[in-house]
Amino acid sequence: MRLKNKVAIITGAGSGQGRAAALIFSREGARIAVSDWKPELGDETVTLVKKAGGEAIFIRTDVSESADVQNLVRTTVSTYGRIDILYNNAGVGFSSPLSMSDVINTPEADWDRVIAINLRSMYLTAKYGIPEMIKSGGGSIINTASIAALIGSEAAHAYTAAKGGMVALSRALAVEFGPKNIRVNCICPGAIDTPMIAPVVDPLKKSGQPFMTSPIRRLGMPEDIANCALYLASDESSFMTGATLVVDGGYIAQ
Numbered sequence: 001m002r003l004k005n006k007v008a009i010i011t012g013a014g015s016g017q018g019r020a021a022a023l024i025f026s027r028e029g030a031r032i033a034v035s036d037w038k039p040e041l042g043d044e045t046v047t048l049v050k051k052a053g054g055e056a057i058f059i060r061t062d063v064s065e066s067a068d069v070q071n072l073v074r075t076t077v078s079t080y081g082r083i084d085i086l087y088n089n090a091g092v093g094f095s096s097p098l099s100m101s102d103v104i105n106t107p108e109a110d111w112d113r114v115i116a117i118n119l120r121s122m123y124l125t126a127k128y129g130i131p132e133m134i135k136s137g138g139g140s141i142i143n144t145a146s147i148a149a150l151i152g153s154e155a156a157h158a159y160t161a162a163k164g165g166m167v168a169l170s171r172a173l174a175v176e177f178g179p180k181n182i183r184v185n186c187i188c189p190g191a192i193d194t195p196m197i198a199p200v201v202d203p204l205k206k207s208g209q210p211f212m213t214s215p216i217r218r219l220g221m222p223e224d225i226a227n228c229a230l231y232l233a234s235d236e237s238s239f240m241t242g243a244t245l246v247v248d249g250g251y252i253a254q
């Protein structure tokens with residue numbers, strides 16, 4: 001098993017890529033702290049992990065709230081004794097249309113909220129999680145940004161800024177905490193078939209139109225990202241830090 005005896009926090013594990021990672025990490029031997037702000041989704045992931053023979057707890061967390069993140073870290077350590085893997089996966093995007101607009105049309109409150117959920121969350125989990133990871137002898141931090149961090153687009157400006165910040169902060173944390181045996185890497189997914197992009201993709205599916213056509217000619221699946229995260233979480237990637245991995249079916253290579 002590739003994650004035997006490891007303890008993983010996965011934020012946004014109630015849905016999509018986070019849920020897929022919870023199931024895959026647990027199959028590989030990790031105990032999972034399932035973090036999400038929606039209890040019904042988080043509980044469902046815990047049930048799925050347990051049904052498959054794994055071990056998980058749900059910890060309700062709004063990742064943009066300091067008190068919630070501190071509770072996430074505290075409860076994980078008091079339950080499982082350590083943190084080896086911190087997977088910052090929670091995020092908001094296409095499901096909130098105005099916040100995915102250009103700077104002129106994005107309400108100020110939406111801008112702040114998107115930055116808080118996607119980027120401030122990474123600061124908070126690092127601030128409170130890294131000291132515990134150092135106590136455990138190190139570990140792996142995985143951050144989910146987006147190809148929006150690497151290419152310009154006509155809209156989604158707050159999201160793009162937040163994800164760009166995640167890529168930059170991942171590198172900085174990798175440099176700062178490498179000597180403490182903490183690795184920090186970033187995944188930039190392309191279009192992945194999850195509830196996040198359903199409001200945009202579902203109408204296109206109905207009319208038989210493609211969305212963001214990539215050389216691989218399909219949408220990514222949550223498992224495509226979770227398997228990349230598994231590699232970054234495992235000791236197989238022990239010489240890898242500060243890296244940005246693009247997993248997009250070749251979309252930005254075009």
Ligand SMILES: NC(=O)c1ccc[n+]([C@@H]2O[C@H](COP(=O)([O-])OP(=O)(O)OC[C@H]3O[C@@H](n4cnc5c(N)ncnc54)[C@H](O)[C@@H]3O)[C@@H](O)[C@H]2O)c1
Pocket residue numbers: 011012013014015016017018035036037038041061062063064089090091092093117144145146147188189190191192193194195196197
């Ligand atoms: N789906 C895509 O096409 C795509 C592309 C690039 C990047 N991403 C990124 O991938 C990550 C995972 O998204 P997904 O595609 O699985 O979407 P999803 O909507 O299926 O899952 C996101 C999860 O995060 C949770 N969440 C949202 N805000 C939260 C908060 N403040 N606190 C705690 N939990 C919160 C949601 O409840 C949900 O369970 C996100 O960071 C997203 O930005 C997605």
